[in-house]
Amino acid sequence: MSARRLVYAISTALAVAAFVGSGLANLLRLDHVGHDMARLGYPPYFMSVLGTWKVLGAIVIAAPRLSRAKEWAYAGMIFDLTGAAASRAAIGDDVGTVVAPLAVAAIVVASWASRPAARRLPARTGVDHSAAHAEAA
Numbered sequence: 001m002s003a004r005r006l007v008y009a010i011s012t013a014l015a016v017a018a019f020v021g022s023g024l025a026n027l028l029r030l031d032h033v034g035h036d037m038a039r040l041g042y043p044p045y046f047m048s049v050l051g052t053w054k055v056l057g058a059i060v061i062a063a064p065r066l067s068r069a070k071e072w073a074y075a076g077m078i079f080d081l082t083g084a085a086a087s088r089a090a091i092g093d094d095v096g097t098v099v100a101p102l103a104v105a106a107i108v109v110a111s112w113a114s115r116p117a118a119r120r121l122p123a124r125t126g127v128d129h130s131a132a133h134a135e136a137a
Contacts, residue, residue: 004114011110012061018104019058019077026051040087054080061111067121074112081105 001009025033026047037047057073060066084101 005116007110008114008116011107011114015077015104015108015111016058016062018107019054023051023054023058026054040091042087050080065118067119070115070119071121074108077108078105081108 022033026037028051029044029047034044034047037044053076057076060069060073061077081101081104085098085105088098088101
């Protein structure tokens with residue numbers, strides 16, 4: 001197995017585990033998660049929304065194909081994690097608590113950057129074919 005494939009396998013497994021675990025914790029409204037969300041200033045219903053998207057994002061990045069959905073899932077994970085870091089910084093949490101979601105974000109970026117070609121969107125050529133299509137019509 002190449003180093004790139006190993007990085008992809010490990011980082012994707014870690015990202016999927018992190019998002020399934022935290023997503024289920026949100027969906028199950030575990031006490032410590034609810035307390036933490038309230039401390040951060042989020043309403044209780046936000047746990048259901050966040051939990052649903054976390055689990056769906058994890059499923060998408062683990063599944064084969066679905067290249068466009070993967071791009072959205074990875075982006076959503078980065079939005080979630082940077083938002084978590086910003087929320088924690090805004091209420092004055094300690095540095096370790098602010099950096100933790102950024103460390104997970106680095107794992108998500110490693111998964112995204114090392115994904116195989118079959119899990120990427122096709123490369124764009126930069127050629128605008130709209131004029132050719134208009135002439136052919």
